[in-house]
Amino acid sequence: MNPIDIQVYVTDIGRRAREASRHTARAATAAKDAALLAAASAIRREAATLAAENAKDLEAARSAGHDPAFVDRLALTPKVIESMAVGLEQIAALPDPVGEMSDLRFRPSGIQVGKMRVPLGVIGIVYESRPNVTIDAAGLCIKSGNATILRGGSEAIHSNRALAVLIREGLEHAGLPADAVQLIDTTDRAAVGALIQSPEFVDVIVPRGGKSLIERISKDARVPVIKHLDGICHVYVDDAADLEKAVRIADNAKTQRYSPCNTMETLLVDRGIAPRLLPPLGRIYVDKGVELRGCATTRELLAAAGLPCAAATEADWATEYLAPILAIRVVDGLDEAMAHIARWGSAHTDAIVTEDHSRAMRFLREVDSASVMINASTRFADGFEYGLGAEIGISTDKLHARGPVGLEGLTSMKWVVFGSGQVRS
Amino acid sequence: MNPIDIQVYVTDIGRRAREASRHTARAATAAKDAALLAAASAIRREAATLAAENAKDLEAARSAGHDPAFVDRLALTPKVIESMAVGLEQIAALPDPVGEMSDLRFRPSGIQVGKMRVPLGVIGIVYESRPNVTIDAAGLCIKSGNATILRGGSEAIHSNRALAVLIREGLEHAGLPADAVQLIDTTDRAAVGALIQSPEFVDVIVPRGGKSLIERISKDARVPVIKHLDGICHVYVDDAADLEKAVRIADNAKTQRYSPCNTMETLLVDRGIAPRLLPPLGRIYVDKGVELRGCATTRELLAAAGLPCAAATEADWATEYLAPILAIRVVDGLDEAMAHIARWGSAHTDAIVTEDHSRAMRFLREVDSASVMINASTRFADGFEYGLGAEIGISTDKLHARGPVGLEGLTSMKWVVFGSGQVRS
Numbered sequence: 014m015n016p017i018d019i020q021v022y023v024t025d026i027g028r029r030a031r032e033a034s035r036h037t038a039r040a041a042t043a044a045k046d047a048a049l050l051a052a053a054s055a056i057r058r059e060a061a062t063l064a065a066e067n068a069k070d071l072e073a074a075r076s077a078g079h080d081p082a083f084v085d086r087l088a089l090t091p092k093v094i095e096s097m098a099v100g101l102e103q104i105a106a107l108p109d110p111v112g113e114m115s116d117l118r119f120r121p122s123g124i125q126v127g128k129m130r131v132p133l134g135v136i137g138i139v140y141e142s143r144p145n146v147t148i149d150a151a152g153l154c155i156k157s158g159n160a161t162i163l164r165g166g167s168e169a170i171h172s173n174r175a176l177a178v179l180i181r182e183g184l185e186h187a188g189l190p191a192d193a194v195q196l197i198d199t200t201d202r203a204a205v206g207a208l209i210q211s212p213e214f215v216d217v218i219v220p221r222g223g224k225s226l227i228e229r230i231s232k233d234a235r236v237p238v239i240k241h242l243d244g245i246c247h248v249y250v251d252d253a254a255d256l257e258k259a260v261r262i263a264d265n266a267k268t269q270r271y272s273p274c275n276t277m278e279t280l281l282v283d284r285g286i287a288p289r290l291l292p293p294l295g296r297i298y299v300d301k302g303v304e305l306r307g308c309a310t311t312r313e314l315l316a317a318a319g320l321p322c323a324a325a326t327e328a329d330w331a332t333e334y335l336a337p338i339l340a341i342r343v344v345d346g347l348d349e350a351m352a353h354i355a356r357w358g359s360a361h362t363d364a365i366v367t368e369d370h371s372r373a374m375r376f377l378r379e380v381d382s383a384s385v386m387i388n389a390s391t392r393f394a395d396g397f398e399y400g401l402g403a404e405i406g407i408s409t410d411k412l413h414a415r416g417p418v419g420l421e422g423l424t425s426m427k428w429v430v431f432g433s434g435q436v437r438s
Numbered sequence: 439m440n441p442i443d444i445q446v447y448v449t450d451i452g453r454r455a456r457e458a459s460r461h462t463a464r465a466a467t468a469a470k471d472a473a474l475l476a477a478a479s480a481i482r483r484e485a486a487t488l489a490a491e492n493a494k495d496l497e498a499a500r501s502a503g504h505d506p507a508f509v510d511r512l513a514l515t516p517k518v519i520e521s522m523a524v525g526l527e528q529i530a531a532l533p534d535p536v537g538e539m540s541d542l543r544f545r546p547s548g549i550q551v552g553k554m555r556v557p558l559g560v561i562g563i564v565y566e567s568r569p570n571v572t573i574d575a576a577g578l579c580i581k582s583g584n585a586t587i588l589r590g591g592s593e594a595i596h597s598n599r600a601l602a603v604l605i606r607e608g609l610e611h612a613g614l615p616a617d618a619v620q621l622i623d624t625t626d627r628a629a630v631g632a633l634i635q636s637p638e639f640v641d642v643i644v645p646r647g648g649k650s651l652i653e654r655i656s657k658d659a660r661v662p663v664i665k666h667l668d669g670i671c672h673v674y675v676d677d678a679a680d681l682e683k684a685v686r687i688a689d690n691a692k693t694q695r696y697s698p699c700n701t702m703e704t705l706l707v708d709r710g711i712a713p714r715l716l717p718p719l720g721r722i723y724v725d726k727g728v729e730l731r732g733c734a735t736t737r738e739l740l741a742a743a744g745l746p747c748a749a750a751t752e753a754d755w756a757t758e759y760l761a762p763i764l765a766i767r768v769v770d771g772l773d774e775a776m777a778h779i780a781r782w783g784s785a786h787t788d789a790i791v792t793e794d795h796s797r798a799m800r801f802l803r804e805v806d807s808a809s810v811m812i813n814a815s816t817r818f819a820d821g822f823e824y825g826l827g828a829e830i831g832i833s834t835d836k837l838h839a840r841g842p843v844g845l846e847g848l849t850s851m852k853w854v855v856f857g858s859g860q861v862r863s
Contacts, residue, residue, distance in 0.1 A: 265861030389857025432814025436690030
C-alpha cells in the first residue's frame with residue numbers, strides 16, 4: 014500500500030475500534046466470558062486449519078533462512094494450540110475488574126466520592142514472531158472491556174489471520190462487536206507508525222518483543238506505551254544472610270532458566286560473607302556451565318577454590334546476558350549494594366538475602382525497582398506467581414502499571430460522585 | 439545562554455535532582471513535615487522581601503503592556519503570601535503516602551506478595567505566570583518524597599527565585615537536600631525543551647497553564663506528562679429528574695464561577711422535561727447575564743418564555759467557553775445524551791440529574807470521563823472537595839492519575855515480596 018492508503022486503512026481500523034470499545038466497556042461479564050469460551054472452543058475445533066495456516070508461515074521462515082529458535086517461536090504445535098484455548102478459559106474464570114467501586118466516602122458537602130475501575134479503551138499490541146500473543150493479548154483485552162488492535166510480526170501473518178478469525182467468531186457468538194479485536198492485515202511497517210501516532214483512536218500501546226522493537230516504538234509513539242526494557246536483576250547477599258538460603262536463592266535466580274527477564278544477571282555479595290558463600294556457590298554455577306565474571310575479590314576467592322572466573326568490566330554490570338553468564342561483585346555492605354543497583358540496574362527486580370530485619374526493610378523501601386524482594390528468588394516476578402492470573406507483560410515504567418501487568422493494568426480508575434442535589438457554595 | 443550551555447545547565451540540574459530524589463524517597467515523615475513547616479515560617483518572615491521581588495515582576499509586566507488579569511495572576515499580595523504558608527501547613531498535616539503497603543497476600547509458593555507506594559522520583563513542573571505554584575507544587579512534591587525541578591514563567595522570575603530560596607531553606611533546616619527543589623533560573627525557552635526530553639533525569643512532567651503550553655509540551659515531551667486539556671463539562675437533565683434539584687445543579691454548575699475547568703459548558707435536557715425545566719432555568723441564567731446558545735427546540739421553548747437564545751452551531755458543542763456563555767441542547771433520552779458527551783465532551787467531568795436508579799447507574803458506568811456524577815454539580819470535581827487535601831492539577835489522561843491529582847498521583851506502586859528462602863520450581 015502507499016503511505017496515504019496505509020493511513021486511511023489504519024484510521025478506519027481505529028474508528029471501528031473506538032466504536033467497538035464503547036460496547037465492550039459496558040458489556041456484561043457473562044457476555045465477555047462467553048466470547049472467551051466460544052473462542053477457546055473454536056481454536057480446538059479448527060486446530061487443523063490453524064496448523065495448515067501456520068505451516069505456510071513456517072515454510073516461509075525456513076526459506077528465508079531464519080534460525081531454528083525463530084522458527085520454534087513461530088510454531089503452532091498441538092501443545093501451543095491447546096495452551097491458547099486453556100489460556101482463554103483461565104481468563105474467563107478470572108474476576109471481572111470492570112465496574113469495581115472502591116473508597117466511597119461521604120464528604121462534608123454531602124456528596125459521596127469514590128473510584129470506579131473502567132477499561133482504558135483501545136489497546137494497541139505490537140508484537141513479533143509468537144502468534145499465540147494474538148490470543149493471549151486479545152483475551153486479556155476482552156475480559157478487561159477494551160477493544161484491541163493487533164499488529165503481529167509479518168512472519169506470522171497467516172497464523173495471526175486464522176487466529177483473529179476465531180476470536181472474532183467468539184465475540185460475535187456472544188453478541189459483542191467483532192471489531193473489538195482487529196488485526197492489522199498488512200505487513201507494511203508504516204502501519205505501526207500510523208497506529209502509534211493516533212492518540213484519537215488508541216489509548217495505550219503495549220509492545221511485546223525484542224529491545225529494538227520496544228525502543229523504536231517508545232521513541233516514535235504519540236500514545237502512552239506500557240513497556241518493558243532491560244531486566245538487569247540483582248540478588249544481594251548480606252553479611253547476615255542464612256548461608257543455605259543464600260546459596261539456594263542465588264542458584265535458582267540464575268539457573269532455573271537463563272532467558273527470562275527476571276533472571277539474575279549480577280550477584281552482589283557482602284565482603285563479610287563472601288569467603289563462605291562464593292566457593293560453594295561458585296562450584297554450583299561452574300558445574301551447571303555458568304560462565305563467571307567477577308571483581309578482583311571474587312576472582313581471588315574463586316581461584317583459591319580452584320574455580321575459573323574472568324575479570325568483570327563495567328560493561329558486565331550493564332549487561333542483560335539472558336544466558337548462562339553471571340557477573341559477581343563483592344561490596345562493602347548494604348549501602349554499596351544499593352548504590353550499585355541504583356547505578357547499574359534496570360529497575361526490574363532486585364532481591365536481598367538477609368536475616369537482619371532492619372536491613373531487609375531498608376532494601377525493600379529504598380530500592381526503586383518494579384519488584385523488590387526479601388529472601389526470595391527474582392524468578393518469582395511474574396503475573397502468575399503474583400496471583401494476577403495472567404499477564405500481558407512486565408512494565409519497567411513508573412507511571413500506571415509497574416512490574417507484571419494483568420487485567421488491572423489494562424484498566425484505569427475514574428472518580429464517581431453520588432449526590433442528592435448538592436451544589437458547591 | 440547558547441544551546442549547548444542550556445543543555446549542560448539542565449543536565450546538571452537533572453543530575454542533582456536525581457541524586458536528591460534518592461534522599462527524599464527514604465526521608466522520614468517528620469523530616470518532610472519539618473521542611474514544609476520551616477518553609478511556611480520563612481515565607482511569613484520574608485513577606486516584605488517577597489513583595490519587593492514581586493514588585494519587580496509586576497512593574498516589568500505592566501511596562502510590557504500585559505493586561506490587568508495577567509498582572510493580577512502575577513501578584514503576591516499579603517493574602518496570596520499567607521495562603522502559600524497555610525497551604526504548606528495543610529500539606530504537612532496530610533498523611534504521608536510513601537511506604538504504604540497494601541494487598542499483602544500469601545501465594546501457594548509461600549512468598550507473600552503485595553504493593554508499596556513509592557515516590558515517582560523527579561517531577562518537572564512547567565507553569566506560567568502564577569508564582570504561588572512554586573510553593574504549592576514544591577510542597578506536594580516534598581511530602582510525596584519526590585525531587586522537583588520547577589520552571590515558572592519568565593514574567594515571574596524574581597518572585598520565583600525568592601520563593602525557591604525559602605523552600606530550599608526549609609529543606610536544609612530539616613536536614614534534607616536543598617536540591618530536592620530546584621528552579622530553572624533562566625528564561626530561555628530552550629530549557630523547557632531540554633527538561634521534557636530528559637527521561638534519564640525526569641520521571642514525569644506536570645504542565646500547569648494554558649492549553650497552548652500543555653499541547654506544546656505534550657507534543658515534544660519524551661517524558662510522561664500528567665496533563666489537563668479541555669474541560670467541556672456536561673450536565674444531562676433526565677426526564678425523571680427532580681425539577682428543583684435540576685434547576686439548582688444546572689444553575690450552580692454554570693454560574694458559581696465561570697472560569698474553572700469543571701464549570702458546565704453544555705446543558706443537555708431530555709425532551710420530556712425541557713418544557714418544564716428550560717423556562718425557569720433560562721430566566722435564572724438570563725438574570726445572571728449568561729448568554730444562551732441553543733438547539734432549535736431550546737430556542738422555541740425559551741422564546742415562548744420571552745427569553746433570548748442564539749442558535750448553537752457544532753462549534754458550540756466543542757467549545758470550552760470559560761465565560762458566561764452556555765450551550766443548550768434538547769436530546770431524546772439517555773442514549774442520545776451519552777452519545778453527545780462521547781462525541782463532543784473532553785472526558786473531564788459530566789453529571790446526570792435523575793431520580794431513575796437504572797439510568798443513573800448506566801450513566802455512571804458508561805460515561806468515560808475522569809469524574810462522573812449523579813445529582814451533583816460538576817463544580818465538585820476538585821482535589822479539596824474530593825478529600826485529597828490538595829491537588830497539583832486535574833488530569834484528563836487515562837493512564838496513571840485521572841481527574842484531581844493529589845499526593846497519591848505523585849507516587850507509584852511497586853511490588854514487594856516477603857520470602858523465607860523460597861525459590862521457583
